[in-house]
Every structure is written in C-alpha cells, then in structure tokens.
Amino acid sequence: MLTFTLRRLLLAIPTLLFISLIIFLILDLAPSDPTASLPLTIPPEVRAEIRASLGLDEPMVVRFALWLQQFFINEPLNLLEQWTGLSFGDGDRTRVISWQTRSPVVDIIAQRMPQTLWVVGTSYVVGILIAVPIGVISAYRQYSWFDQIGTFVSMLGFSVPTFFTGVLFIVIFSVQLGWFPSVYDTTHVVTDWASFVVQLKQIIMPVMVLGLYNASQISRFMRASMLDNLNQDYVRTARAKGMTERVVVLIHVLRNSMIPVVTVIALGVPQVFGGAIITEQVFKVNGLGQLLIVAIQSGDIPTVQTLTFIFAVLIVLFNLIADVLYGVLDPRIRYD
Amino acid sequence: MFDASQQRKLVSVRGLKMYFPIYTGLLRRHTGDVKAVDGVSFDIYEGETLGLVGESGCGKSTCGRAVLRLYEPTEGSIIIDGKELAWDNIEARRISDQADRIGRWATWAAFLLGAALVIWLGATEMLTGAWPIVIAVLAVLVATYLVSRLSRSVIYRLRGASEGVSVDEFAPDDRALRRIRPTMQMVFQDPQASLNPRMTVADIIGEPLSEHSNKTGKERLNRIYELMDEVGLNRDFANRYPHEFSGGQRQRIGIARALALNPKFIVCDEPIAALDVSIQAQVVNLLEDLQTELGLTYLFISHDLSMVRHIADRVAVMYLGKIVELAPRDGLYEDPHHPYTKALLSAVPEPDPVSHDEANRVILQGDVPSPSNPPKGCNFCTRCPSVMDICHQIDPEFREVSAGRFVACHLFNDTQTAG
Numbered sequence: 001m002l003t004f005t006l007r008r009l010l011l012a013i014p015t016l017l018f019i020s021l022i023i024f025l026i027l028d029l030a031p032s033d034p035t036a037s038l039p040l041t042i043p044p045e046v047r048a049e050i051r052a053s054l055g056l057d058e059p060m061v062v063r064f065a066l067w068l069q070q071f072f073i074n075e076p077l078n079l080l081e082q083w084t085g086l087s088f089g090d091g092d093r094t095r096v097i098s099w100q101t102r103s104p105v106v107d108i109i110a111q112r113m114p115q116t117l118w119v120v121g122t123s124y125v126v127g128i129l130i131a132v133p134i135g136v137i138s139a140y141r142q143y144s145w146f147d148q149i150g151t152f153v154s155m156l157g158f159s160v161p162t163f164f165t166g167v168l169f170i171v172i173f174s175v176q177l178g179w180f181p182s183v184y185d186t187t188h189v190v191t192d193w194a195s196f197v198v199q200l201k202q203i204i205m206p207v208m209v210l211g212l213y214n215a216s217q218i219s220r221f222m223r224a225s226m227l228d229n230l231n232q233d234y235v236r237t238a239r240a241k242g243m244t245e246r247v248v249v250l251i252h253v254l255r256n257s258m259i260p261v262v263t264v265i266a267l268g269v270p271q272v273f274g275g276a277i278i279t280e281q282v283f284k285v286n287g288l289g290q291l292l293i294v295a296i297q298s299g300d301i302p303t304v305q306t307l308t309f310i311f312a313v314l315i316v317l318f319n320l321i322a323d324v325l326y327g328v329l330d331p332r333i334r335y336d
Numbered sequence: 337m338f339d340a341s342q343q344r345k346l347v348s349v350r351g352l353k354m355y356f357p358i359y360t361g362l363l364r365r366h367t368g369d370v371k372a373v374d375g376v377s378f379d380i381y382e383g384e385t386l387g388l389v390g391e392s393g394c395g396k397s398t399c400g401r402a403v404l405r406l407y408e409p410t411e412g413s414i415i416i417d418g419k420e421l422a423w424d425n426i427e428a429r430r431i432s433d434q435a436d437r438i439g440r441w442a443t444w445a446a447f448l449l450g451a452a453l454v455i456w457l458g459a460t461e462m463l464t465g466a467w468p469i470v471i472a473v474l475a476v477l478v479a480t481y482l483v484s485r486l487s488r489s490v491i492y493r494l495r496g497a498s499e500g501v502s503v504d505e506f507a508p509d510d511r512a513l514r515r516i517r518p519t520m521q522m523v524f525q526d527p528q529a530s531l532n533p534r535m536t537v538a539d540i541i542g543e544p545l546s547e548h549s550n551k552t553g554k555e556r557l558n559r560i561y562e563l564m565d566e567v568g569l570n571r572d573f574a575n576r577y578p579h580e581f582s583g584g585q586r587q588r589i590g591i592a593r594a595l596a597l598n599p600k601f602i603v604c605d606e607p608i609a610a611l612d613v614s615i616q617a618q619v620v621n622l623l624e625d626l627q628t629e630l631g632l633t634y635l636f637i638s639h640d641l642s643m644v645r646h647i648a649d650r651v652a653v654m655y656l657g658k659i660v661e662l663a664p665r666d667g668l669y670e671d672p673h674h675p676y677t678k679a680l681l682s683a684v685p686e687p688d689p690v691s692h693d694e695a696n697r698v699i700l701q702g703d704v705p706s707p708s709n710p711p712k713g714c715n716f717c718t719r720c721p722s723v724m725d726i727c728h729q730i731d732p733e734f735r736e737v738s739a740g741r742f743v744a745c746h747l748f749n750d751t752q753t754a755g
Binding site: 242329 | 510514515517518521524530531532543547548579590593
C-alpha cells in the first residue's frame with residue numbers, strides 16, 4: 001500500500017506539471033485583457049505600458065517558467081519561513097501577485113478559504129448525513145412510498161439548478177417569511193449563543209441549497225449500492241445465521257455498500273474546496289468560487305492560474321485517496 | 337439398514353406452498369403467482385439424509401429455503417424438532433395477517449396522536465422550556481415503540497381466544513424465529529457469494545456464536561478453532577478473508593459456519609454444484625463424516641443423481657413445484673415408479689462406453705411448462721410418455737403405493753384399484 005501510494009505520488013508530479021501547462025496555454029489563448037476594464041480615455045500606448053509592467057510583453061515560455069518558479073519554489077519557501085521562523089536565502093523572492101489587488105494570490109486564497117470550507121463543507125457533510133439514511137431506507141423498502149418520494153425528491157434536487165433553488169429559497173424564506181437573511185455575512189464572528197444563532201440563520205439557506213444537491217446525488221449512489229448488496233447470497237447467509245434485521249442491514253449490507261459510496265464521497269471533496277461558484281454568488285459568500293469568477297471577469301491571469309491549478313492538485317490527490325480508501329475498505333483489493 | 341418406522345420425525349412438512357406474486361400493468365395489480373413450490377409434503381427422520389432432486393427451476397432450492405423459513409411460505413405446515421414454523425391452522429394465519437395490519441395502523445395512530453398532542457400542548461403554551469419538550473417527544477417515541485412491539489401479541493391473545501386458536505398455533509415472529517435458527521442451518525450453493533467478503537473466517541464462523549450464545553471471547557475463539565479442525569481447515573487461516581481460499585475451502589467455511597450452533601437439521605442447497613469434481617467427493621465425504629459424528633439430519637438438494645445415490649437414505653423427486661415420487665434410495669434407483677423419475681434416471685451418464693451406447697434412454701419432448709401457468713391436471717401431463725386422458729383432467733394424489741414409497745401418478749392409482 002505504501003509503495004503504491006508513493007508510486008502514485010511520483011506519477012502525479014509529471015501529470016500536474018502537464019496540467020499546469022495546459023491551464024497556462026488555455027489562459028494565454030483566451031482573448032482576455034487585464035486592461036479591458038480600465039477607462040476608455042487611457043491612450044493605447046499607456047495601456048501597452050501597463051501590460052508591459054504586468055510582464056505581458058515577455059514571451060509565453062518565460063512567463064510560464066516565471067510562474068513555475070514563483071509557485072513551486074518561492075511560495076513554498078515563504079510558507080516554510082512563516083511556519084518555522086527560519087530564513088532561506090535573502091528573502092527577496094517575487095510571489096504570484098494578483099493583477100487586481102496587487103497582493104499575493106496565496107494570501108488571498110488563505111483569506112477566502114475559511115468561508116468556502118464552512119459553507120460548502122457543512123453542506124457536503126449535511127448532504128452525506130441526509131443521503132446515507134435515505135439511501136439505506138429507500139433500498140431496503142424498494143418501491144415503497146418512502147422510496148418513491150425519495151426518488152422524486154432526489155430527481156428534483158438533481159435536475160433543478162442551484163441558482164433556481166437558491167433564489168427560490170431567498171424568495172420564500174427571506175422575502176416572504178423573513179426567517180433568514182438572504183446575504184451571508186462573512187465578517188460575522190461567533191462569540192456567544194446569540195451570535196451563534198445568527199450564524200446558524202445565515203448559513204442555513206446556502207447549506208440547504210447545496211446539501212439538497214449533494215444529498216440527491218449521494219443518496220442515489222447509496223440506494224443503488226445497497227440494492228446490489230441486498231440481493232447477495234451472503235445476506236441470506238446472515239439471515240440464516242439468525243442475525244437481527246438491524247445487524248443484517250447495518251453490519252453486513254451497509255458496510256459492503258459503503259465501499260463504492262465512500263470513494264464517490266472522497267472524489268467529491270475537491271468540489272468543496274472549489275466552492276460552489278453559483279451558490280456563493282447567489283448568497284454573496286465571498287469564498288473561493290466567488291474569487292475565481294471575479295478573477296476571470298477582470299482577466300486576472302495569475303489568480304485564475306493559481307486557483308485552477310490548486311483545484312487540479314486536489315482532484316489528483318483525492319483520486320489517490322479514493323483509490324487508497326478502496327484498498328483499505330475492501331479486503332479483496334490489494335495494491336502490492 | 338435404515339428403518340423409518342423406528343425413527344423420530346425431525347422435520348415434517350405438509351402441503352407447503354411458496355408462491356411469488358406477479359404484479360403487472362399500470363397499477364401493478366396482482367395478476368398471478370409463480371408457483372415455485374406447490375403443495376409439497378414430506379418427513380425427514382432424525383439422522384437420515386433426504387435427497388431432493390429435480391431439474392433446474394423445479395423449485396428444489398425454494399423448497400429448501402422455505403422449509404428453513406428464509407421465505408415466508410404462502411401456505412402449509414412446517415414442523416422442525418416439534419416446533420411449528422409456518423401455518424398449520426388457516427384461521428391462525430388469517431388472524432396473524434389481521435394483527436399485522438392492525439398493529440401497523442395502531443403504531444401510526446400512536447405516533448400521530450402523540451405528535452399532535454405534543455404540538456397542541458406546545459402551541460397552547462402548556463408545555464414550555466427545553467426539557468419538558470424533549471421528555472414529551474421521547475415519551476411519544478417510547479409509546480410508539482411499545483405499541484408496535486406489543487400490539488401483535490395482544491391481538492393474538494384476544495382474537496385467538498375468541499376464535500379458539502391457541503397462541504402456540506401462530507407461526508413464530510421474527511424474534512422467535514431467530515431463537516429457533518440454531519437448530520436449523522443451511523449450507524449454500526455458491527461458496528463465494530454466500531460469505532461476506534469483508535469478514536474474516538473467524539468473524540463468519542463466530543458471528544452466530546456471539547448472537548446466540550454468551551460465550552466469552554476466549555471460549556468463542558476455542559469453538560471457532562474446534563469447528564475449523566472439524567471441517568479440516570488450518571487454524572492459521574482464521575484471520576483470512578473468503579476470497580483468499582479455494583472453492584472447496586470456502587465450502588468448508590460455509591459448513592463450519594452452519595455447524596457453529598450445533599444444529600440438528602441442515603439443508604444442503606446444492607453444496608457441491610459450484611465445486612470441481614475432484615473437490616466434490618471431499619466435501620460430500622466431509623458431510624457424511626459430520627453426520628455420523630454429530631448425528632445430523634440433512635435435506636440434500638442436488639441435481640447430481642449419482643451423488644444423491646451416494647449420500648441419501650431416501651430420495652424425493654420434484655417436478656414443477658411438486659414432489660412426484662419419494663422412496664428409499666435403493667428402491668427408487670432400481671425400480672423407479674413415476675415416468676418422470678424413469679426419464680431422469682435414464683439421463684444419468686454411464687461410464688462404460690458399451691452400455692452407454694446401448695442404454696435405452698427416455699427422451700422427454702418439449703419444455704417444462706411455466707410455473708406461473710402450470711397445466712391442468714397432472715403437472716407432467718404435457719411431456720409424459722405414458723400420458724392418459726385422466727392426466728389432463730385430475731391432478732394425481734401423492735399417495736403411498738407400497739411401504740415407504742410415495743408416488744403422485746394415475747398409473748399407480750389404477751394398479752391399486754385394480755389389484
């Protein structure tokens with residue numbers, strides 16, 4: 001298992017370098033211009049100077065090499081210096097700088113990360129917590145009214161986009177009923193019970209909108225996986241042993257059914273970090289998704305490049321984690 | 337050799353029917369049944385092996401599973417070791433169905449009533465504060481649980497008393513059935529699929545022990561080792577997973593698992609069908625050794641007629657959900673009565689090439705009719721070589737034609753009335 005993991009990690013390095021090149025090329029080919037949003041009164045030669053000051057006059061290869069050096073050498077060294085207090089070299093290193101804000105991209109990401117993790121992460125956990133029992137009961141009582149309703153609701157959650165459910169929730173619960181605020185306030189600090197209630201109220205709508213979507217996806221997987229296992233012979237063996245239905249379903253069937261579901265859940269985690277771009281926009285959560293979309297709109301190539309690349313790293317990493325989990329959970333799978 | 341009259345009946349099955357409903361159409365209406373087992377009766381005496389043979393799809397396995405109550409039988413009585421497992425009394429069955437329905441409604445009623453009460457008390461502010469509300473909600477849940485648990489037995493008692501049905505005549509519910517499970521076990525056909533892939537051998541064998549006995553961990557492990565010795569598995573394999581074993585070894589695990597609780601009766605559902613021929617003999621010999629050693633009673637389901645001849649004391653032949661012939665082994669193989677048995681036995685391959693070529697085989701024409709739509713009269717009348725007019729009209733009775741030999745065929749009704 002360890003050699004497998006190490007081998008996969010080594011293989012991930014060329015993969016990721018290649019991905020970073022592809023991202024860079026796509027962004028370079030895209031007709032976006034960081035000076036496009038500047039006032040039209042600025043003369044073309046000044047624009048050219050601005051572009052030159054951003055380094056855009058250099059050849060593509062040089063810019064890519066510079067980004068590689070900034071991201072893979074300078075930023076990690078900076079982080080190490082911050083964590084350990086040691087200093088490497090003279091400390092005069094250029095960092096990946098956002099063109100919009102002129103501050104280092106990594107710092108902005110560190111600022112935005114908690115909001116996304118709180119809102120999207122909670123919704124993912126809530127989604128799983130809702131989906132697993134629904135999937136189990138739906139499969140155990142296949143074609144019952146519970147299963148029919150569950151199937152209908154998950155079909156709804158699956159097919160209705162979050163920009164619709166989000167706005168619908170705002171219209172119903174914020175505008176009509178006035179129960180919850182429509183805007184997520186990221187500056188809110190939880191200090192006592194009252195402020196916790198406020199936090200709960202503002203987080204509940206984005207979490208439910210995203211949670212419904214996640215839950216409908218995972219509960220379908222859970223149901224299908226349970227159905228696969230419920231008809232297996234070993235389930236009949238367990239019944240013949242005289243196990244209670246609870247043990248049969250929760251120990252024998254559920255444990256075996258969780259194997260594919262856990263990997264699906266693991267593969268979905270990068271989406272959490274990626275943030276739900278649309279839902280963050282609807283509820284004005286200034287997380288990573290919102291950062292990405294604003295960066296794209298204003299042609300902020302370093303930010304887009306860095307963010308997209310970090311998502312790629314997470315996807316590669318969680319693919320590996322899913323594979324390793326499979327090996328841990330299923331004794332039939334060996335990687336040696 | 338084996339003298340039936342001296343022995344105690346361990347298993348007694350009467351008129352067992354196992355129908356699987358068919359739902360069709362837009363409204364999923366109940367339009368028919370697959371009559372997998374259609375009125376089967378037999379006895380198994382203590383310490384004997386009853387072979388159950390028949391072609392694929394004739395209902396052998398379904399019959400074996402229904403006898404162990406792995407299915408809910410449609411009709412019939414199953415008595416194992418003196419305990420009724422199904423429905424001897426039709427009235428009891430009716431009351432039980434009613435009780436199930438009433439119990440379900442009562443549970444919902446209790447829950448909804450309780451929920452409504454809590455909401456009303458909350459709305460009128462008679463119930464305030466966190467703790468009283470939590471306690472009230474818990475009380476509703478507990479009450480619902482009690483109603484769901486008790487309603488059935490209360491109805492059994494009340495309705496049973498008024499209809500003259502004693503409580504013993506009701507089939508055991510899930511709880512009671514689980515307590516009976518240790519006396520009856522099953523060895524399954526597919527040794528790969530019937531073992532949980534995520535459990536080690538020790539877990540698989542030991543699970544029934546922790547469920548049905550209160551052995552300590554040490555005693556449990558000793559018993560697991562004992563069982564592994566008994567079926568010829570190396571003790572070192574206790575912590576391995578089923579996929580690490582060969583087919584024969586897996587079937588040994590399955591047998592050890594079945595033996596864990598000292599059962600009296602074991603249904604062997606084609607235990608050798610999925611094994612190599614070289615391994616089949618090993619497993620069958622193991623089953624025989626265990627029988628003499630532990631005094632087990634087997635229902636041996638198989639389509640391998642020579643293997644059944646080797647292991648069984650008596651043999652029952654099934655065709656399309658019904659037993660057509662039941663007889664002591666030697667009598668059945670030497671002088672088969674029923675035309676289907678004759679055809680079946682003539683299909684057994686003959687190792688000697690000369691007699692193989694000369695064998696006078698009965699080749700049946702046509703296919704087995706659908707069990708959802710069996711023919712009128714005798715089930716075998718569509719393919720029987722000696723079919724008569726009466727066969728298309730009346731279903732022959734399953735009757736004893738000579739000592740210990742049961743046949744369901746009009747040919748033998750005639751000889752009886754004539755002679």
